[in-house]
Amino acid sequence: MKKVINYTTMIVIFTILWVILNESATLFQILIGIIVSIIAIYFTNSYLLLDDYIAYYYVKTFVLIKYLIYLIFQIYKSGISSIGQIIRGDSKVIIIEYESCLNDELSICLLANAITLTPGTVTIDKKGNALKILCFEGNNEIKDAFDVEVCSKFEQILKGRK
Amino acid sequence: MSFYQIVLLVIAFFTAMVIIRVIMGPTIWDRLLGLNMVSAKIIMSIVILAIIQDSSFLLDIALVYAFLGFVGTVFIARFIERRGNL
Amino acid sequence: MLEKVFLILTVVLAIISISTTKLRRAVIYLGLFSLVISFTYLLYSAPDVAIAEAIIGSALSTILYLVALKKFQVFTIYYTNYDYNEINYDHVTVRRGQILKDIEKFYVDREMEPQIIYTTENFKHILKTKNYDLLIYQKHSDFYIYGFEKDYQLDAIEGYFMNEDHGNLDINIIRCKEGEYNDA
């Protein structure tokens, strides 16, 4: 039952994409969209992936929206702090290691993506759930966010993915 | 000269500055960074051009650019990282 | 006005991409060139040509050039210094620039592709772990060049530095056996 709901959500999202790309929302267009998205999901399931599509790439819609809103907030925060950095012009760079408390691939990739967009950090390497992060030396904000024992805010959001 | 044409000119100026960095850049990774920035700027200019001409099919081209610039950059970075083994 | 800026940029990029000596740089310049020229096509209201140029020039031909470059061997040269803080002294910096320029010229003359990497790691660590072709280690004003015994280019480098007049650089060439230091 849960699987059916998940697949229906995927089909609805793909149909919306089809309608946006075609710029017309007539009944005929929506029908074609539904058929094309069913074919696309079936093809990916049977030829491109070993496992089910849902097991790899499904993210709850609510979690995705929460993640995007928090991400945009963080991006703006990071942009403003980077401008200060550019004006000051200090440039000492170090590499720190960070062990994440997530343990499935897609969540770790989303976390790495978010880290790359947040203030003064770029993810460089990933091995299992250990990430190597490049950051500025005197940046206390990062130390507060990543040296803690408990998970950071992003990880708390991403934990409820399935 | 409308506001959007001035915006387009400013973006063109920024593109020229980034290309100067690409030509100067001491390491090959600086050049790659420049390639990435130029492709983002070209996407922006296409969107502004779509506003000026008021034609939404130009946005499809912007979408294609967004995917392709990414593919080129990642391939070159991977090539350098593995020293010739793609 | 706008068209003129982009036209000048295309001409500059085209000239640079054929006059550079390193092929990987030329690939990047060509990618940039095709991005800029396809926007120029859009400005002259030819979106169909622009989309073809973007697909072929920016993605397909970049990958084709890279596959062609696979056949073309890249020489990895590591450069490391005894004391990295010392690199600010003018005297040392000029000598470093001289030897790197010479080695680059040596490889470019023989139509090979050198890639120079500056690192701060200890040279023994690089000898053990990294996959190198040549390692240049500078201690004050002496240079040590590490290379493999079987590499016939090493003799050529020695001859190159002996024959021509390169100032008074102190160069020692050390030959390692294959796999003696290198675990990688």
Add this chain to the structure above:
Amino acid sequence: MIREALTVILISIGLVFMLFGVIGIFRFKDFYSRILISSKVETVGFITLMAGVVIKYGFTYFSLKILLICLVVVITNPLSTHAIARSALISGFKIKEEK
């Protein structure tokens, strides 16, 4: 009228962010700080500029397509930054010791 003014203001703010990105790649002396700063400021400028355009057009297919472009760029831009930084690190381009 107020919508038009808001568009102009947002696009100008986006241009200012991009200006700082261009200054950043000339100001810093080593590669890692350049890549840390510039790619992020780029993304901020991009999102601000696109938000201005979306406000100009309201809820139409035009602005929906722009939102799609925004989503693609927000996903792919950090990926290519990540690829460049990783290729520099693996090739041994190192500035400071690891901790």
